[in-house]
Amino acid sequence: MELLVQTAGSLVAILALAGLAWWMKLGGSAALDSEEAVRRAAGETLDGFDPVESAFDGKAAITRDAQGRIMVIKRHGNRFAGRVLGPQATAGVWQDPGHRALRIDSGERRFGVVFLDIPAPETWVEAVNRVKTRADA
Numbered sequence: 001m002e003l004l005v006q007t008a009g010s011l012v013a014i015l016a017l018a019g020l021a022w023w024m025k026l027g028g029s030a031a032l033d034s035e036e037a038v039r040r041a042a043g044e045t046l047d048g049f050d051p052v053e054s055a056f057d058g059k060a061a062i063t064r065d066a067q068g069r070i071m072v073i074k075r076h077g078n079r080f081a082g083r084v085l086g087p088q089a090t091a092g093v094w095q096d097p098g099h100r101a102l103r104i105d106s107g108e109r110r111f112g113v114v115f116l117d118i119p120a121p122e123t124w125v126e127a128v129n130r131v132k133t134r135a136d137a
Contacts, residue, residue: 030078032061041073045082055102055118062104062116062124070128072104074114083111091128093121104128 032038038054038061049071051063060074070089073082088107093100094115102121104114118124 030075030080031058032056032073032075032080033058038063038073041080042071042082045071045073045080046084049084055116055124057117060114060116062102062118062128064127070131072106072114081111083108085128085131087131089128089131091125093125 030037030041032041033056035051035054038056039051041061042049042051042063042065049063049065049069051071052066054061054063056062060072062070062072064070070085071082072085072089073080075081083106085104085106089105090107091102091104094103099117100121102116102118102124104116104124106112106114116124
């Protein structure tokens with residue numbers, strides 16, 4: 001009986017903490033689902049990076065600033081990680097029957113490859129493949 005009371009008490013405590021976290025809007029999933037979200041994530045990734053053009057799909061984004069630098073941003077846990085693309089970066093259009101997406105390889109093995117489900121990925125492929133300077137965020 002004592003074990004049953006302890007188990008029930010633990011369950012009540014867990015549910016109370018989960019409810020408190022929900023009420024305080026803690027945790028959750030950050031999303032790149034608006035221009036403002038992309039701007040905020042880019043600024044957090046690299047101080048002073050101010051996007052003038054962006055494409056995003058909720059999970060990742062690609063953006064360009066007034067200086068012509070291109071940054072790719074992706075989710076990393078409940079935060080974002082981003083890289084300003086350099087000459088080692090490559091991009092292409094990934095195709096599956098009935099589906100096309102932008103595929104970006106930052107050239108940095110630890111950052112990995114990012115896929116973005118965006119309209120007209122060809123314009124970003126051309127821009128990424130023209131990058132000639134190196135900078136990391």
